[in-house]
Amino acid sequence: MSAQIAVPNRSDHREAVRPPSAPNGGPPVRPAAARVSFWLGVVAALLAAVVPFVVSDYDLFNLSRVAAVAIGVASLNLLTGFSGQVSLGQGAIFGIGGYAAMMSMRFIEMPAWAALLVAIAVGGVVGLVIGLPATRMGGFNLGLLTIVIAALFPVLLYRFSDFTGGQAGVTLSAPALPSPTEALTDAQWLYLVVLALLLATIAFLNRLVGRRTGRALSLIRAGRILAVSSGVDTHLVKLQLFVISSMIAAFGGAIFAFVLGLVVPESYPLIFSITILVASVVGGSRSWVGAILGAALVVYLPSITSSVIPGEASAYLAQLVFAVVLGVCVIVAPNGIAGGIRRLAIWMRRRSRARRSPRTAPTASPMPETTPDREEPR
Amino acid sequence: MNQQKRIRGRVATIAVAAVAMLALAGCTPRAAAGDSAVADDAPIVIGASWPQSGPLGSVAPGLSGLEAAIAAANEAGGVDGHEITLVTADDAYDPSRLVENERKFVEQDGAIAVVNFGGISIAGREYLGQKNVMGVSMAGNSPLSDVEAFPMQRAFWPDVSWEAQLQGKWLTENKPDAVVGYIGFNNDLTESHLAGLAEQGIVPAQVAAVAPGTADLSAQISQFQAAGVDTVIFNIGAPTGGSTLAYMQQIGWKPTVLLSSTVSDFHTVINLAGPEAVKDAYSFEFFKDPSDPRYADDEVIAQYTADMEASGHDADVSNALALEGYGLGAALIDALSRAESYDSEGLLTAWDSFDSTENPMLRDGITLDASAHGRVVFQYQLSRFDGTSWTDEGDIQDVRDLGIVD
């Protein structure tokens, strides 16, 4: 059965035929249309930038959490969505970044920006150490290795409590990113900084997968043999990606720690790492917007469901609702919410066009996006 | 055309995402943060962020007890005509959700105090300090005694290291040659506990610090036996403590067993281990266990049971954690009733003036007293399990009198 992991599926081949950066990135093919999307992106970013002047600090705190988690999810998208490696340990690396940043600020009294750099560096080193064996494994093995790392991380935090602060973790006595002006509260400033960092991260990732690496990546996803025959050193590319992904995860983790104002072991249980994967898949692992949507879902949905559902067993009912929502997402939109929305938009557009010119009617039928995958009789 | 479609799809995605982000914000309009001072007849708001699901979902009954106590107080007319509003939220034992909940309580609900459970309360201290809102945690973790650095944070349970010192003292006096084995979780509770034992000159020969969820300790028990352990200290909750005691019973190994107070109740340990397996175990206790038959006719417990049933929490009545939550609620109401102002400061001052204050959860003869440690319980009753019930051994011991705490 190992063949099932190693040998790429036919539909993977088909996917590889698409341009490598299909969802949201990639070299602009149609300048005019690309410009429209670019400006819409700018509008969205501006809207997000207006938010802090409209909503309360409490909401800003949650939005900042979403943005920080989104960076972690985006880093996993780079792995899962763009190089086909499913990691369950991203939460641990996220946590390592948080610890690295907080400890350098607390104990070496670094400025916040330097602490972020330290987090990125530590993330890179950890990524290299894990990546060396990990990139030689596929599917199931990689899943196990990373799940082990995620499971051991909190244990190690307790074990080396002299170093990590144990249960009390590492706290800062003042906000990590205090507002430089009177005009903005700390929460507003923090939100704006985190938002800017999120956008910068996505821009960086988008460039990364849109370029040569992106093409190498789609070859790797399509299958090792194909990639090797195209002259791509798959191990090296995968390792590079693993390291970059770890650096970004650690970066996101550092920001998350800044938002929360502390790091404690309980923030990074195994289930947190798993949640990051869930966010990636449910949001859409091949889309950067999907990373944001996925992060928003896993941050907001549990709180919303548990506050909406009253009664004695509300917490577990909320958990059940959360699980059902996720399950429905996975089944209804296998390419994530972002993929689902995209598909819906295309379908609506085609339907409206079909109404205008009935001759093109045959193409207007809504094709479920999974059809290519469904030919396999089940 | 395909490209164009794809790009339009992309546009739509971004637009929808932008809208979604705004919608998700819940859109609480930006306004001046609510003043925590309470108007004459306005309700007093207390927030409770409690694990109701997640790894510590089994402590949820504590919240039921808290709710029952508050509901009973409101039924009796509230505090000086003020109704008490208890706002609750599940934190699933996740620090970031705890902080989120605390922010909501403080910024949106205008809570004057925040109550929560367990070690993750540490995550909220900093924020509560900034906002000058009182926090009370039901936790024995030593870091929560740091009132100097976090002046708004109080803890309801005593520090685990105190009880550890009592155990150490007891061992030195009664079993000076004991070969001690210790079983606890691999976290700071174990560290504090071992530090407390060391303070009294007891260094366990064997320590099994296991990850939560580990239940099969047969290999550790074999190791203990081989090392000649004759006294085992348990500071481990469900399910590990109970199943390990049951295993020891089955293989016929009967060392002296010391159970930590918070893991000595029927729900956590005895029901799982079976009463025979716990027989002759010792524990330094401070709270009552509503499941213990000795309290079947206890008036305070009867009142507690009535209040639990009145607030619809029948299912949790027998759980000691529910009684402890009820006790916490009673302590808050007690403090409020003596508070000069119904805000954080007033509540905190009143909390810090507990003096031989009675509380429904406490063993007879034990009272709440304020202290510089931010903790309120100092007295313990050494108890032995006789196979059906915990029986008192000797007098109530006060860690302050014994020089364990100054």
Add this chain to the structure above:
Amino acid sequence: MTEFLQIVLDGLMTGVVYAALALALGVVFQGTGMLNLSQGELAVVAAYIAWACTQAGIPIWPAIAIAIVASAVLGAVIYHGVVRFVPPHREDSLMTLGVTLLLGLNAIVSMVWGTDPRAFPSPFGTWVANFGGLRLTSQQLGGVALVGATMLVMAVVFTRTTFGLRLRAVAQNPRSAAYLGLRSGLWLSAGWAAACAVGAVAGIVAAPTAGLSPAMMTVPLLMALAAANIGGISSRVGVVVGGLLIGLLTAIGGRYIPGLGGDLNVVFAFAAVIAVILVKPAGLFGRESVVRA
């Protein structure tokens, strides 16, 4: 020496549960390509069903039989109602689906039966066998016997019966199987049912020792994943040996390797797994594919 042998025995006995759970993981993985992270929770459901039956006055053995059958049905229903909608090569989607099943089942168990751990009576009584200074409890011995019997039944079913042959055929190549007239949906449901029945045995064997609680199988699941890796998830013998090995290594590591203790002892076991994977990616007993081009 006695202590060493006793710890070896204890480790192996602990590993029995991992082995059974790993076998369930393997059967599901081979059939549907899904790393079923909810396998442990499914075992918990089975144990609760057995417990609920005993509470309703049904004797323990019929209760266990009911639980195993109910689990099999539940497995088939889950495959048919949920899993089949996700294409088998979508590893990430399937894993996420496993997580959602885990969360959902955990929520349901917690709502129905509460989170307080409950005592689950050992179906094997409470005696202890002593020999040569070593001891085994009735639960340990019974657990080995029950899991062993389950493995034996599975081995016979899989290799000696038409049912097993068809099941394996669908798992190996659903398209080819369909051309031969095998309804893959039906047979993959059957595979899930078989896996969940084996998982149920794991849950029932674990429950008397661990105490019945919704999180009872979290650690065993992690260990079973390791077991499947070290033995090779494609091999039924491999996962069983892997499970025993993980139990053994964990116990020995915790005792004899300084500094590991009762929480990091898994590191030793996992290090062994990773070493094996690096040398032999398909696991000790796993076969590389023998397909000829």
Add this chain to the structure above:
Amino acid sequence: MSLLEIQNLRARYGRVEVLHGVDLNVEEGSIVALLGANGAGKSTLLRAICRAVDTSGSCRFDGVDLSGRSTAAIAHLGIGHVPEGRGTFADFTVEENLRLGAVSRTRARSRRETDADLELVYETFPVLREFRRRQAGALSGGQAQMLAVARALLGRPRLLLVDEPSLGLAPLTARDLFDRFTGLRDEWALTVLLAEQNAKLSLTIADRAVLLSRGRVVHDGPSGDLATVDAVHADYLGASEFDLSHADARTKETR
């Protein structure tokens, strides 16, 4: 009445339509060669008959409408499919593979009948008897192809769909295999629809040839006519597929 009647059959992979309305009749007892270049839609047509791809249009087998039936159900009606790449179960022994072929026997037959058929198959393909305990994955290409055909025979099909049997075989092996089809047809009362890129080879055994090009039937007639048709030269025979040696150099994925 033809055994198989296909009208306006369309098939698609995802949004890409591969067959654009195929009409085809297959008479009982005939061997029909389905020819065409790589990508012409031969394999897709066979899959479409079995409803293994997204299909629309009419397809009747022995008067029974196949639409709405599952691939497995169609196998039970008596259509055997030897898929491209053989689709044998590599980890199973040869005999296990063969016994799996008996799943779709149209009527519930006794085990004895299956055993008799197994014996018959072993007589036809002695090499399979020799290797009956061996893993199918260990067989050579030609042996594996024989196994695939033999396995389909055990289902006692009335119509046998064979997809690219010469793929990856040495020329002599391929020739040997093709030479058996006529005998098989008579012995097992088969009708054969044979999709094959190697036209020369298949025309030697086919009664009729159907030429597919880009998802459409461009020629349908007795196999002898084929070489004279212009379309054939233009679209297909001009390519080097007639060259036998080239057939082995093809590197299509085999499953």
